[in-house]
Amino acid sequence: MRVIGTGAVLAIALAQPAWADIGRIKLASGTASIERDGKLLPLKPGFVIETGDTLVTGARGKAGVTFIDNTRLSAGPGTRMTFRSFDYNDTTQKGRFVSFLRKGAVAIISGRIARNDPQAMRVETPKNIYVIRRARVVLNVK
Amino acid sequence: MSQVALGPGEDGDAGSVAVLNAAGTELAVIDKAGAVANVSGGSASIKVMDSAAFDAKYADLLAGLPTPPRTFVLYFKENSVEPTEESQALMAEIFAEIKKRAGADLEITGHTDTVGPEDVNDAFSLRRAAEVTSYLFSQGLDKTIVRIAGRGERELREQTPDETPSAINRRVEVIVR
Numbered sequence: 001m002r003v004i005g006t007g008a009v010l011a012i013a014l015a016q017p018a019w020a021d022i023g024r025i026k027l028a029s030g031t032a033s034i035e036r037d038g039k040l041l042p043l044k045p046g047f048v049i050e051t052g053d054t055l056v057t058g059a060r061g062k063a064g065v066t067f068i069d070n071t072r073l074s075a076g077p078g079t080r081m082t083f084r085s086f087d088y089n090d091t092t093q094k095g096r097f098v099s100f101l102r103k104g105a106v107a108i109i110s111g112r113i114a115r116n117d118p119q120a121m122r123v124e125t126p127k128n129i130y131v132i133r134r135a136r137v138v139l140n141v142k
Numbered sequence: 143m144s145q146v147a148l149g150p151g152e153d154g155d156a157g158s159v160a161v162l163n164a165a166g167t168e169l170a171v172i173d174k175a176g177a178v179a180n181v182s183g184g185s186a187s188i189k190v191m192d193s194a195a196f197d198a199k200y201a202d203l204l205a206g207l208p209t210p211p212r213t214f215v216l217y218f219k220e221n222s223v224e225p226t227e228e229s230q231a232l233m234a235e236i237f238a239e240i241k242k243r244a245g246a247d248l249e250i251t252g253h254t255d256t257v258g259p260e261d262v263n264d265a266f267s268l269r270r271a272a273e274v275t276s277y278l279f280s281q282g283l284d285k286t287i288v289r290i291a292g293r294g295e296r297e298l299r300e301q302t303p304d305e306t307p308s309a310i311n312r313r314v315e316v317i318v319r
Contacts, residue, residue: 026244027208076206091294101144137149
């Protein structure tokens with residue numbers, strides 16, 4: 001490979017954390033949307049998730065997301081989940097990830113945020129809070 | 143009413159989940175594969191099912207999980223941002239992996255060995271990651287799907303004392319998600 005000086009500078013510029021990107025949709029079927037600023041956006045693979053987004057699935061909807069810390073999530077039908085805050089440092093791989101599961105069911109395989117800090121990954125529900133420490137879990141809210 | 147079920151971990155370790163009430167007070171911790179906590183506000187009741195039953199019971203939901211990220215490790219010549227020949231050959235495999243995944247994104251992360259000061263290594267690891275990124279861009283990689291990072295000497299693949307040259311530690315990891 002050649003050493004490409006200007007390209008390297010460009011790539012470094014791209015690496016700066018100005019991106020709102022916290023994860024991407026990998027799978028979506030049935031009715032599955034992101035609610036953002038009061039609008040419902042339909043999902044397809046590659047859709048970029050941002051902090052504050054609410055994932056909404058219909059009676060036959062499903063969606064799968066991989067976050068930038070390698071956390072993976074699968075949402076089943078009738079789910080409503082808001083990604084309230086997501087802070088992540090690419091260099092230390094530490095951060096904090098708080099979401100709110102209003103209703104429905106999700107499977108989560110935790111990623112680097114949970115691995116590097118046992119208090120950092122939280123899923124809130126209307127009545128309780130779950131702190132996920134490096135685990136593969138299913139959460140249900142009725 | 144909510145419920146949490148803990149499955150067998152991907153690496154064999156189940157990990158754990160703490161259950162808190164709305165005020166943040168801990169009600170319970172589950173740490174066995176197959177454990178299920180039924181929770182309502184201030185109380186949690188815990189049962190343990192067979193860990194194999196977890197996969198059967200939640201088959202649909204688990205099937206919807208995205209494919210695990212795949213990591214490609216590229217190695218470099220000493221004091222250089224130039225990959226070894228073997229590593230150059232891996233580039234084609236990276237593109238093939240991206241094609242296989244709907245909505246793929248990439249993380250390109252540089253690492254150094256322990257030679258030199260930490261801040262220099264942070265910068266150098268980022269530069270290595272940037273070089274690989276530039277190369278992949280020149281080969282047609284979609285610029286909107288890439289994050290790059292430099293981890294310096296924080297994540298050694300081979301544990302060494304400080305100031306130790308290591309070809310295994312001088313690397314860039316391309317993670318396809």
